[in-house]
Amino acid sequence: MTRPWNFSAGPSALPLEVLEQAAAEMTDWQGSGMSVMEMSHRGKHFTQIRDEAVADLRELLSVPQDFEILFMQGGATAENAIVPMNLIGRNNAGKADYILSGSWSNKSYKEAQRYGDIAVAASSGSDERIEDLQQSPWTWFPSPDTWKVRPDAAYLHLCSNETIGGVEFNDWPDLADLGAPDVPLVVDASSHFLSRPIDFSKVGMIYAGAQKNAGPAGVTVVVVRKDLIGHALPICPSAFDYANVAQAGSMFNTPPTYAIYIAGLVFKWLKRRGGIAAVEAENIRKAEALYGFLDRSEFYQNAVHPSVRSRMNVPFFLKDESLNSRFLSEADARGLLQLKGHKSVGGMRASIYNAVPFEGVQALITFLQEFERQHG
Numbered sequence: 001m002t003r004p005w006n007f008s009a010g011p012s013a014l015p016l017e018v019l020e021q022a023a024a025e026m027t028d029w030q031g032s033g034m035s036v037m038e039m040s041h042r043g044k045h046f047t048q049i050r051d052e053a054v055a056d057l058r059e060l061l062s063v064p065q066d067f068e069i070l071f072m073q074g075g076a077t078a079e080n081a082i083v084p085m086n087l088i089g090r091n092n093a094g095k096a097d098y099i100l101s102g103s104w105s106n107k108s109y110k111e112a113q114r115y116g117d118i119a120v121a122a123s124s125g126s127d128e129r130i131e132d133l134q135q136s137p138w139t140w141f142p143s144p145d146t147w148k149v150r151p152d153a154a155y156l157h158l159c160s161n162e163t164i165g166g167v168e169f170n171d172w173p174d175l176a177d178l179g180a181p182d183v184p185l186v187v188d189a190s191s192h193f194l195s196r197p198i199d200f201s202k203v204g205m206i207y208a209g210a211q212k213n214a215g216p217a218g219v220t221v222v223v224v225r226k227d228l229i230g231h232a233l234p235i236c237p238s239a240f241d242y243a244n245v246a247q248a249g250s251m252f253n254t255p256p257t258y259a260i261y262i263a264g265l266v267f268k269w270l271k272r273r274g275g276i277a278a279v280e281a282e283n284i285r286k287a288e289a290l291y292g293f294l295d296r297s298e299f300y301q302n303a304v305h306p307s308v309r310s311r312m313n314v315p316f317f318l319k320d321e322s323l324n325s326r327f328l329s330e331a332d333a334r335g336l337l338q339l340k341g342h343k344s345v346g347g348m349r350a351s352i353y354n355a356v357p358f359e360g361v362q363a364l365i366t367f368l369q370e371f372e373r374q375h376g
Contacts, residue, residue, distance in 0.1 A: 004335035005360035009163050009313060009342070010191065011211040013355040018265045036261045041254050049257075050250065053264030060267060060276055063223055064200050070222040070242065071250040071260050076104070076190045076209040078240075079220060080111035083157065083186055083207070085236035087228060088116040093152040097121040097183070101169065102138045102162030103344060108188060112157070115233065121156060122147045124167075138165045140305040144173040149180040155204065155228075156183050161192040161310050163212075164342040166302070166349070168192060168310035172202045184228060192312045193221065194270060195354055196280045204228050212312070213354045215263030218256040270354070279354055286352050286361045287311040293365050299372040317347035323375055324348075334367050 006013040029036050032045050039046045054069050063069060074082070088096050094116040098109040100123035112118045122142035149156050156175060161168045170192075175183050184204025193208035200206075205224040211217040224242055232241040239245075244252045250260075273279060291309060294302050294316055302309070302316045318324060327348070331339050341347040352361055 002335070004337050005356065005363055006337050007350045007352065007356065007360075007364070008338035009212075009349060009351040010209070011217045012213075012351055012353050014216070014262070015266065015269045015355045018262065018269050021265055022262060037258045039257065041251055041257050046257055046261075049261050049264055050255075053260055053267060056264065056267035056271060057221070060194065060270055061198055061223075062200070066226050067200060067223050068226055068229065068242070068246045070224065070245050071255055071263075072220045072222055072240070072245060073218065073256055074240075075211075075217070075220055076188055076207060077107070079188070079207045079222070080108045081114070082236075082240045083108075083155075083205070084112045084115035084118075084233075085240065086232045086242050087184075087186065087205075088112075088154045089231045089233050090154040090228065091152060093117070093154065095119070095150055095153045097149050097153045097156045099123070099142060099147065099156070099158040100125055101141050101159060101167055102165040103342075104162055104164070104188060104190075105157075105159035108157055108159065116154075119148075119150065119153075121149050136303055138162070139167065139303045141167055141169040141308045144171075144178065147173075147178055149175060149178050149183055151180045151183065153180065153183050155186045156180070157186045157188070159188040159190075161189065161312055163191040163310075163313050163351075164315075164345060164349075166304045166310045166313045166315040167308050168312070169308055170196065172199065174202055184225065191351075192310070194266075194276065194279070195283050195312055197276050210259060210263050212351075213266075215266050216259050218259035219263055221263075282358065283311045283352075283354070286356070286358055287314070289358070290314055290350065290352065290361055290365060293368060297368070297372060299376045300368065312353055313349060313351050315341055315345065315347055315349045317341075320375070321346070326375075327371060330371065331367060334363075336364055336367055339364075 027035055097119050099121055100106055124140050124142050125137045186205045187203055189206050190208040191212045194213040207222045210219045229242045229246055239253050294300050299319050300316045328340055339348050341349040
């Protein structure tokens with residue numbers, strides 16, 4: 001039976017090959033006689049799984065050796081607190097700056113206010129004219145030349161892909177050019193992690209909930225420069241202190257073993273597909289096809305500024321929103337699942353992560369065309 005196409009924003013589609021391998025190994029991992037879920041996290045079998053996952057991720061993203069790769073828990077939402085508790089104590093100023101570009105960066109900013117002097121360096125949360133187009137809030141990304149970064153901030157935080165609003169920004173500046181050479185950039189890359197290369201020369205830390213492109217919910221990937229570790233506030237729980245997690249090889253406490261195992265299978269799947277460069281090329285192809293159709297249509301609308309449209313999360317609205325329920329019902333019947341937009345903004349959203357092939361995007365476009373012909 002043909003599987004439906006899953007456009008969920010997260011937890012999202014996993015590669016079928018990965019699911020099939022996990023199913024085959026469910027009761028007996030490689031002759032061990034145990035399921036991965038039954039293994040001691042300190043035994044030789046799981047240690048092998050963890051070590052291979054770290055090595056494969058480092059290879060995929062060309063992570064420099066002066067960065068630690070940590071597997072943590074709590075998702076990106078927990079990192080909203082864990083980041084300031086670990087980094088804001090880097091200097092005596094107790095300051096951190098945030099770029100606001102949508103729902104998730106706003107949540108990060110509000111949580112960080114519990115831990116120090118937190119300022120907004122730039123925001124797209126108001127109407128401004130960009131390239132002679134009047135843009136609505138959260139449909140564009142502030143240009144780096146407008147950022148006001150305090151030179152004594154412990155870090156600058158941004159969300160590089162806003163899952164809800166469909167805004168993606170990957171042209172990260174060198175903060176030295178903004179008068180803040182000692183301020184590391186911290187990036188929540190959850191919803192486009194592993195979809196494109198990362199220039200680690202421009203960042204001090206990347207974090208990502210795995211449940212978009214890297215695996216199932218339950219594990220959070222943290223890639224942090226080693227010199228940023230070891231400055232945790234006294235109130236930071238020991239299990240969330242990056243120094244403790246790094247020293248223990250991500251096993252300070254019992255880690256999410258099965259989620260790490262599945263993430264490791266995803267990393268190997270990405271390597272078999274040709275690595276991040278090949279995956280990015282396919283993601284560009286998928287995004288161009290879907291946005292190209294939406295731009296030619298007068299029945300569907302996408303409000304995000306073209307220069308910062310997300311390759312991963314494509315929100316769109318029907319011109320006649322009274323048709324929303326019918327659209328979703330007919331889409332489900334065609335095997336096009338989880339297209340409903342986030343409850344905070346409404347409309348529709350197609351998340352076309354790595355595991356959604358071009359054929360799935362083609363099937364969606366065909367349905368969009370047919371629905372427009374019937375109801376336009």
